[in-house]
Amino acid sequence: MRIKKRLPFTPNSHVNRRRFCFVRILIVEDESRMAALLARGFRDEGYAVDVASDGTDGLWMATENDYDAVVLDGMLPGIDGFEVCAKMREAGRWVPVILLTARDSVDHRVEGLDAGADDYMAKPFSFAELAARVRALVRRGARERPTVLEIGDLRLDPAAHCAWRGTTPLHLSPKEMALLELLMRHADEVVTRTQVLEHVWDFAYDGLSNVVDQYVSYLRKKVDRPFGRADIETVRGVGYRLRGAAR
Ligand code: CA
Numbered sequence: 001m002r003i004k005k006r007l008p009f010t011p012n013s014h015v016n017r018r019r020f021c022f023v024r025i026l027i028v029e030d031e032s033r034m035a036a037l038l039a040r041g042f043r044d045e046g047y048a049v050d051v052a053s054d055g056t057d058g059l060w061m062a063t064e065n066d067y068d069a070v071v072l073d074g075m076l077p078g079i080d081g082f083e084v085c086a087k088m089r090e091a092g093r094w095v096p097v098i099l100l101t102a103r104d105s106v107d108h109r110v111e112g113l114d115a116g117a118d119d120y121m122a123k124p125f126s127f128a129e130l131a132a133r134v135r136a137l138v139r140r141g142a143r144e145r146p147t148v149l150e151i152g153d154l155r156l157d158p159a160a161h162c163a164w165r166g167t168t169p170l171h172l173s174p175k176e177m178a179l180l181e182l183l184m185r186h187a188d189e190v191v192t193r194t195q196v197l198e199h200v201w202d203f204a205y206d207g208l209s210n211v212v213d214q215y216v217s218y219l220r221k222k223v224d225r226p227f228g229r230a231d232i233e234t235v236r237g238v239g240y241r242l243r244g245a246a247r
Contacts (some may be wrong), residue, residue: 013024013162023138024048026065028058030072038071039230041127042134055079061139062088068138071130074101074112074120082108084116089116093137094144096137098130116147118214151244152231154223156180165227175200176219183232192239216240 003135017051022133025047029035032053039049050065052058055076062070062084074081085097099120100205113122118140119133149156163170172180178200183191193212201211219233231243 023068026050026067026070028052030076055084059084063091069134070097070235072097072099074099085117086115094142149184179215187242187244189240190239192236
């Protein structure tokens with residue numbers, strides 16, 4: 001059974017959606033029985049549901065339409081779910097994605113999450129749990145969650161533990177990497193020493209309080225100084241700030 005692809009809403013159906021459904025989700029699943037079960041379950045939850053039966057259609061629909069969540073099967077003919085998710089993120093679509101996979105292996109779950117998925121469920125699963133997870137994702141909304149951070153010419157891939165200034169790889173220790181990631185996630189904001197201690201060191205840390213300053217100095221030697229830059233600024237008495245692209 002091929003479930004008909006629904007094109008972007010006509011003005012009438014949009015009005016209907018506003019009146020009756022506040023949440024619109026996309027299901028990408030090639031097994032027609034599973035797709036029909038999921039669609040019925042989510043419609044019973046009061047959602048507007050679209051179904052795509054392969055990765056190509058799913059990617060197209062997720063890129064063309066505004067969904068509140070995408071339930072994406074990992075194993076699809078053609079483009080698989082992992083690639084669909086990675087391509088959605090490349091295209092700047094940040095709709096929350098939950099991956100379904102029968103491959104209950106750690107590697108595939110890691111692959112899915114690193115491809116930009118927000119959550120996963122291994123088949124078989126209970127619909128009640130899937131619905132609860134989708135509700136949680138819908139609440140979070142579609143804010144940007146890039147898998148690779150970019151601030152100016154600095155790039156950092158947390159999954160691969162790699163960072164670059166322009167095209168030059170930066171050789172950072174795990175703590176330096178974590179510190180740079182924190183500064184990049186809060187670019188142009190002041191990050192206090194306490195925030196750094198909480199995020200980069202754990203609660204058990206009771207070492208020297210100047211450890212943050214030490215690590216910032218290590219980071220500057222690798223990230224700023226060799227490139228004639230001074231992007232990591234000291235905000236006297238408060239903490240540090242990484243200057244972003246807008247200056
Ligand atoms: Ca499948």
